[in-house]
Amino acid sequence: MSQETLQVFIDGVVRYFHHTNDKDVKVGTPYLVENNNPAAYDVTGIIGISGPYRGCVYFTAPRILLKHLLLSIGELDTSNEHIFDLVGEVANTISGNARSRFGHEFMISVPVMIEGAPNQIHLPSQMRSYVIPVYWKAYHAAVVICLEQ
Amino acid sequence: MSQNIDSQHKPRFDFGKYKGIIISVALFLLLDASVLLFNFYVSFEIADDAVGVNLAGRQRMLSQRMAKTLFVLDASRDDPAGFKTAFDELQLSKGLFDETLNGFINGGVVRGAGKEVVTLEPVTNRLGKDSLQNTLLLWQPYKSAVEQLTTDVQNNLPYESSLVAAVTMARTHNLAMLSSMNDLTVSLEQVAASKATRLRIIQTVGISLAIINFLFIMFHFVRQLRDSDKVIEKARRETTEILETVNEGLFLIDKDLILGEQHSARLVDVLGPQEFAGKSFQALLENIVSEKDAETARGFIELLFDPKVKEKLIGDLNPLSLVEVNIAQSNGGFLTKHLQFSFARAYQKDDDGAQKISHVLVTVLDITEQVKLERALNESRKHNESQLEMITGLLHTHPGLLKEFIANSFNCFNRVNNILRQPAKTSQAVRDKATSIFREIHNFKGEAASLKLDFFETAAHKMEDTLALLRDKRDLSGNDYLGLTVQLESLISYTQQVEHLTEKLGQFAVVSSNSPRPVNNKQVTGSRRSDGWEQLEDFVQNIAMRNGKMVKLVASGLSEIDLDSEYQKKLKDICIQLLRNAVVHGIETPRDRELSEKPIVGRIDLRLAKVSETEMELTVMDDGQGLDYDAIRSKALSSGKWPEDEIESWTNKHLLGLIFHDGFSTAAEVNKDAGRGVGMEAVMNHVLAQRGKISVSSRSGRHCRFVITLPIVHTNSSEEIAA
Numbered sequence: 014m015s016q017e018t019l020q021v022f023i024d025g026v027v028r029y030f031h032h033t034n035d036k037d038v039k040v041g042t043p044y045l046v047e048n049n050n051p052a053a054y055d056v057t058g059i060i061g062i063s064g065p066y067r068g069c070v071y072f073t074a075p076r077i078l079l080k081h082l083l084l085s086i087g088e089l090d091t092s093n094e095h096i097f098d099l100v101g102e103v104a105n106t107i108s109g110n111a112r113s114r115f116g117h118e119f120m121i122s123v124p125v126m127i128e129g130a131p132n133q134i135h136l137p138s139q140m141r142s143y144v145i146p147v148y149w150k151a152y153h154a155a156v157v158i159c160l161e162q
Numbered sequence: 163m164s165q166n167i168d169s170q171h172k173p174r175f176d177f178g179k180y181k182g183i184i185i186s187v188a189l190f191l192l193l194d195a196s197v198l199l200f201n202f203y204v205s206f207e208i209a210d211d212a213v214g215v216n217l218a219g220r221q222r223m224l225s226q227r228m229a230k231t232l233f234v235l236d237a238s239r240d241d242p243a244g245f246k247t248a249f250d251e252l253q254l255s256k257g258l259f260d261e262t263l264n265g266f267i268n269g270g271v272v273r274g275a276g277k278e279v280v281t282l283e284p285v286t287n288r289l290g291k292d293s294l295q296n297t298l299l300l301w302q303p304y305k306s307a308v309e310q311l312t313t314d315v316q317n318n319l320p321y322e323s324s325l326v327a328a329v330t331m332a333r334t335h336n337l338a339m340l341s342s343m344n345d346l347t348v349s350l351e352q353v354a355a356s357k358a359t360r361l362r363i364i365q366t367v368g369i370s371l372a373i374i375n376f377l378f379i380m381f382h383f384v385r386q387l388r389d390s391d392k393v394i395e396k397a398r399r400e401t402t403e404i405l406e407t408v409n410e411g412l413f414l415i416d417k418d419l420i421l422g423e424q425h426s427a428r429l430v431d432v433l434g435p436q437e438f439a440g441k442s443f444q445a446l447l448e449n450i451v452s453e454k455d456a457e458t459a460r461g462f463i464e465l466l467f468d469p470k471v472k473e474k475l476i477g478d479l480n481p482l483s484l485v486e487v488n489i490a491q492s493n494g495g496f497l498t499k500h501l502q503f504s505f506a507r508a509y510q511k512d513d514d515g516a517q518k519i520s521h522v523l524v525t526v527l528d529i530t531e532q533v534k535l536e537r538a539l540n541e542s543r544k545h546n547e548s549q550l551e552m553i554t555g556l557l558h559t560h561p562g563l564l565k566e567f568i569a570n571s572f573n574c575f576n577r578v579n580n581i582l583r584q585p586a587k588t589s590q591a592v593r594d595k596a597t598s599i600f601r602e603i604h605n606f607k608g609e610a611a612s613l614k615l616d617f618f619e620t621a622a623h624k625m626e627d628t629l630a631l632l633r634d635k636r637d638l639s640g641n642d643y644l645g646l647t648v649q650l651e652s653l654i655s656y657t658q659q660v661e662h663l664t665e666k667l668g669q670f671a672v673v674s675s676n677s678p679r680p681v682n683n684k685q686v687t688g689s690r691r692s693d694g695w696e697q698l699e700d701f702v703q704n705i706a707m708r709n710g711k712m713v714k715l716v717a718s719g720l721s722e723i724d725l726d727s728e729y730q731k732k733l734k735d736i737c738i739q740l741l742r743n744a745v746v747h748g749i750e751t752p753r754d755r756e757l758s759e760k761p762i763v764g765r766i767d768l769r770l771a772k773v774s775e776t777e778m779e780l781t782v783m784d785d786g787q788g789l790d791y792d793a794i795r796s797k798a799l800s801s802g803k804w805p806e807d808e809i810e811s812w813t814n815k816h817l818l819g820l821i822f823h824d825g826f827s828t829a830a831e832v833n834k835d836a837g838r839g840v841g842m843e844a845v846m847n848h849v850l851a852q853r854g855k856i857s858v859s860s861r862s863g864r865h866c867r868f869v870i871t872l873p874i875v876h877t878n879s880s881e882e883i884a885a
Contacts, residue, residue: 016645023641041640042595043647044582045654063488063496064452117452120488120496141654143647146640148587 014066014143014160019043021114022070023145025107026156030149034085041146041153049138052157053130054078056096058104061122061135062111066160069135070111072103074154081150097126107156137161183383190375197368204361211354213280217262218347220275221297222340224259228252228308229336232329235311239322249315256308263301266346267294285346287353293345300335300342307331411526414508417467419443419460422521432501432528434489443524450487459503466505466522473507480505484529500533501526552617552663559613561667563697567613568661570731574606575654582647592640596632599646601844603629608738608841612701621653695720698737702766705745712752712763713745719770723778729875732848733780737768739841740782740868748786748866758863760785778874783867789860791817818858822846845870 023040030038046052057073074082079099080091088095104124111121136142142159231252238244258273265272265282274280285291307328314321401424405412411429414422423439430436433446443463447456458481465471465479482503488496503526510520556564578599586592607622628646632638699715706713725733749755749764756762769781794817798809822842849856854872 014648014651016648019644019648020641023644039587039640041585041587042582042592042643043640044579045647045651061491061496063498067496067498117454120452120490122490122496141651143651144583145644146585148585153585 025110029103029106039148043145045141048136051130052144056100058100058124060108064119068160070158078152186379215350221343224255225339228255229332232332290349293342297342300339304331304335414521500530600629717768726875744784748784780870788862788866
């Protein structure tokens with residue numbers, strides 16, 4: 014998978030955080046994880062990708078980050094429902110960015126939100142995923158990209 | 163299916179098929195109407211006959227009344243009032259009788275029972291006629307007598323004689339007349355009765371015919387309908403059977419690109435369950451193929467509906483002849499299928515009998531398995547090719563060493579990945595990662611080079627390039643490492659493939675080791691170790707060749723000390739680094755050596771010797787140009803790390819210390835073998851970690867010697883490494 018393709022998904026997340034009041038978001042050094050031991054925080058929003066590359070991209074974050082993020086965008090209700098909506102929104106921004114960059118060549122599914130790590134349906138166990146840490150305020154979140162050609 | 167479609171869309175009404183039933187129904191109505199008409203006619207006749215019967219009956223009564231009034235007249239000669247009444251009654255009776263008799267004989271208008279006027283037809287039946295004739299014969303003298311009496315009475319003439327004559331007439335004729343009139347009545351009644359009987363018969367016949375007709379219609383047409391229903395049902399069943407059995411997704415689309423009512427069952431498997439009938443083709447393609455393909459397909463189908471375009475000519479334009487569709491799944495993923503859409507025109511005859519394109523038949527075939535197979539075949543071919551290439555690149559390496567190299571590589575990749583994984587929020591922390599990774603990759607490159615594994619060496623070199631850029635980049639961020647991570651991933655993948663291949667080759671080696679030549683374990687271990695050192699010879703020759711130099715390596719004592727394998731690996735790394743430096747920086751090119759009147763082939767001595775039970779000494783010495791202190795000084799100046807005047811004041815010894823600095827190299831350009839400036843630092847780090855010593859001696863134009871003293875760590879005392 015090319016660096017440019019990966020960058021599109023990273024840009025998607027960064028773009029989302031740039032819309033919040035606290036724009037100070039940092040991207041950590043990307044690393045690899047084996048899919049049989051996927052990286053995930055409390056809540057995960059997954060989008061399926063198909064086309065020249067296929068697989069999935071997910072944004073995963075701890076609850077505390079998401080609560081803080083909700084508050085920073087002026088949403089005082091930090092119930093689970095809103096947290097899921099928020100993760101969905103981040104996932105949507107990622108897919109929106111990917112759509113505008115890749116054009117119609119790629120098929121991108123609507124986000125699916127889950128608690129914890131995605132299962133094998135999304136992550137073929139014999140593959141590796143790229144984990145791109147995202148630091149926002151004092152919190153860690155991550156974009157995980159698992160695509161095969 | 164086409165038969166069904168034809169029958170569904172036949173616009174004209176087929177009259178011929180229904181002619182029989184229409185004639186039958188018309189006949190049925192005609193029959194009913196005629197019976198009804200006849201009924202009307204006969205019933206009117208019967209009504210007339212009833213009047214006749216009625217009047218005939220009155221004649222009987224009138225004949226009796228005339229006789230009675232004559233007898234009353236006879237008895238009332240002395241009673242003028244009674245006489246008058248009886249006389250009037252006689253006049254009335256005689257008039258009515260005569261009028262009615264005439265009516266019966268000649269036809270005409272008579273007064274009815276209720277003073278109304280009725281028309282009588284002349285009686286035509288024989289019995290009636292005879293009885294009328296008889297009556298007339300009797301009536302004429304009787305009538306004359308009565309008329310005589312009437313004339314006499316009206317003219318106040320003596321009437322006794324005429325009365326007597328009339329009474330006598332009454333006595334003699336009355337019964338005969340009554341009998342004749344009775345015969346008339348009977349004959350008239352018979353006529354009426356026979357008409358009624360005829361009417362009943364005709365009605366019965368008519369109704370019977372109507373019923374037969376009805377039954378005929380019933381049986382004949384019901385059977386016909388049932389037969390045609392059977393044919394339709396059979397055709398429908400066949401169509402259904404075909405649609406349910408056929409392996410392709412089949413459906414029709416019309417000019418507006420709307421799907422028809424029917425489709426094959428397979429279509430649901432191919433495109434997923436949904437309501438197909440009446441759906442637009444565009445909507446069907448939406449979300450499963452890209453918008454561009456869907457749009458092209460629409461244009462293509464429109465062309466198919468254009469009768470001027472030859473179907474065969476545009477066949478190649480079909481954009482969906484092999485299309486990858488992605489059907490969204492509820493879990494957020496996609497189910498990818500490879501489908502083949504083919505389109506064929508379906509024709510129908512229009513009113514003028516001309517062929518017209520009515521629909522386009524769409525056939526959808528799921529060829530996922532074929533495509534997968536084809537791809538697997540291609541991939542396996544490619545895989546085989548790359549494996550062959552890989553094998554060629556690996557053949558020269560001893561399997562044991564290769565295995566060790568692969569294991570070391572994975573350890574190295576893990577360490578690099580762990581460095582990347584460590585959270586680093588400050589830009590210094592991010593920058594430090596580049597340095598740490600550089601060390602790992604540089605060692606890896608050295609090992610790859612020593613085994614002449616070009617691919618790995620090149621990949622590592624490229625990673626070093628990336629890292630060098632990162633180190634020099636301002637405002638370094640985590641994101642900048644993305645390219646490096648991608649390189650790491652592809653190197654891991656490649657290494658996994660090599661591992662896979664060596665496993666296969668390992669099996670082969672096991673088989674070949676079963677050959678008759680006896681090999682004991684000790685020997686295998688021993689030869690493996692000596693191979694490990696011997697690779698250094700190859701390594702040196704390799705670098706020398708690449709750098710256009712000629713070198714002879716003289717090694718000794720390397721296998722004589724039993725060392726821990728991990729420890730030995732580190733030692734080997736040091737040797738690799740020092741040998742590489744000796745070749746690249748120390749030994750001159752053959753031409754330079756010739757000019758300096760030295761042997762063309764340079765010499766490098768590599769010696770490992772036990773100094774005491776606990777210490778050993780590694781010596782690497784080359785007979786090259788010695789350390790170039792001027793080059794070190796100018797490099798130090800150009801680095802800008804130190805003030806110029808300070809550098810000018812440095813002694814050679816101080817300058818020597820610089821070569822162990824991070825990122826310091828005197829090589830003019832960066833290539834696989836030199837220029838990174840991390841190798842000597844790694845050597846120093848290792849020696850310091852083991853509490854060893856390094857001493858360097860050099861004489862310009864004559865030699866350069868590195869002597870490294872290290873503790874001995876035996877195989878079974880691995881804990882000491884950590885100490």
